[in-house]
Amino acid sequence: xxxxxxxxxxxxxxxxxxxxxxxxxxxxxxxxxxxxxxxxxxxxxxxxxxxxxxxxxxxxxxxxxxxxxxxxxxxxxxxxxxxxxxxxxxxxxxxxxxxxxxxxxxxxxxxxxxxxxxxxxxxxxxxxxxxxxxxxxxxxxxxxxxxxxxxxxxxxxxxxxxxxxxxxxxxxxxxxxxxxxxxxxxxxxxxxxxxxxxxxxxxxxxxxxxx
Numbered sequence: 001x002x003x004x005x006x007x008x009x010x011x012x013x014x015x016x017x018x019x020x021x022x023x024x025x026x027x028x029x030x031x032x033x034x035x036x037x038x039x040x041x042x043x044x045x046x047x048x049x050x051x052x053x054x055x056x057x058x059x060x061x062x063x064x065x066x067x068x069x070x071x072x073x074x075x076x077x078x079x080x081x082x083x084x085x086x087x088x089x090x091x092x093x094x095x096x097x098x099x100x101x102x103x104x105x106x107x108x109x110x111x112x113x114x115x116x117x118x119x120x121x122x123x124x125x126x127x128x129x130x131x132x133x134x135x136x137x138x139x140x141x142x143x144x145x146x147x148x149x150x151x152x153x154x155x156x157x158x159x160x161x162x163x164x165x166x167x168x169x170x171x172x173x174x175x176x177x178x179x180x181x182x183x184x185x186x187x188x189x190x191x192x193x194x195x196x197x198x199x200x201x202x203x204x205x206x207x208x209x210x211x
Contacts, residue, residue, distance in 0.1 A: 022078075024201040026070045026187050030121035031056055032169075034065040037176065041067070041126045047188045054090075054189040058136075058170040059105045059181030061096055066181055067171040069121050072201045074113075074158060074166055081206040083155035085109070085135075085168055086148045088190075088197035090183040094141040097180060104182035105172035107136040111154040113163035125167055130154065135170060136182055146197070155203065166201070 030046035030053060037060070047053040056068035070085075089095075095104035112129025116122075135149045151168070158166045172178045190198035 019207040020205050022075060022203045022205075024072045024075075024203065026199050026201070027073050027119045027165075028121050029053075029056060029068070029070040029187050029199060032067040032069060032121075032123070032126050034175075035063070037063045037065055041065075041123060044121055044123060046121050047186065052188060053186050054192070056170075056184040056186050057096065057181040058107050058184065059095070059172045060175060060178035061181045065172070065175045065178075067126065067169055068182075068184055069125050069167060069169045070199050071117055071119055071121065071125075071165055071167040073119060074155075074164055075203065078159060078203065079206040080152060080155045080159055080203055082202075082204040083150070083152045084148050084202045085151050086146050086200045086202065087135075088146045088185045088194075088199075089141055089143055090185045090189070090197075092143075094143055095180045095182050098183075101140075102180050103138055103140050104136060104180050105174065105178035106134060106138040107170050107182060108173050109133060109135040109149055109151075110169040110171065111151060111158075111166065112169070113154075113158035113161060113166045117163065117165035117167040119165055125169060129167065129169065134173070141182075151201075168201075 057066035091098045109132045110129040116128040185197040
């Protein structure tokens with residue numbers, strides 16, 4: 001039976017027991033924004049008390065292109081058996097505009113664990129990492145369940161490299177021609193309204209692995 005932990009690793013790593021399941025809250029989440037659609041990201045939007053960020057947008061809204069970013073503190077000395085990233089869409093359709101029949105763009109997940117992954121959302125996060133695959137297809141979403149993507153391969157690489165942090169960036173495969181933007185509930189949304197919709201990185205360690 002797996003042992004379950006639910007932690008925020010913001011101030012330091014934690015050792016995982018063999019066969020444990022750890023659910024990590026993001027240390028930071030926000031958006032990288034290309035406001036005029038010229039292909040250059042020039043601004044970062046993260047939550048503040050003055051300007052709450054309750055949704056992370058991915059795709060095109062007006063002329064602006066948005067990319068969602070989440071970063072997590074990794075536990076120390078863990079032999080990863082499986083890892084998944086879970087996010088929850090918001091609204092009636094999960095996208096802007098929130099109109100029946102509208103679907104967000106095909107969205108690719110990029111994963112990075114180099115110097116750009118530092119627990120803060122910044123311009124350097126744009127373009128970093130390797131492509132993990134499509135996290136959201138260009139079709140109507142099933143809002144009755146969260147979006148879950150397997151990131152085991154990337155977590156294993158990050159751990160092997162001795163990384164302390166890992167970042168995830170969601171961006172539309174064809175940003176210029178995107179007709180909408182996906183709406184993902186941010187960690188602040190989860191804190192205020194629905195804890196079950198927290199963006200979570202789940203790591204299961206190997207039985208008999210390093211502890």
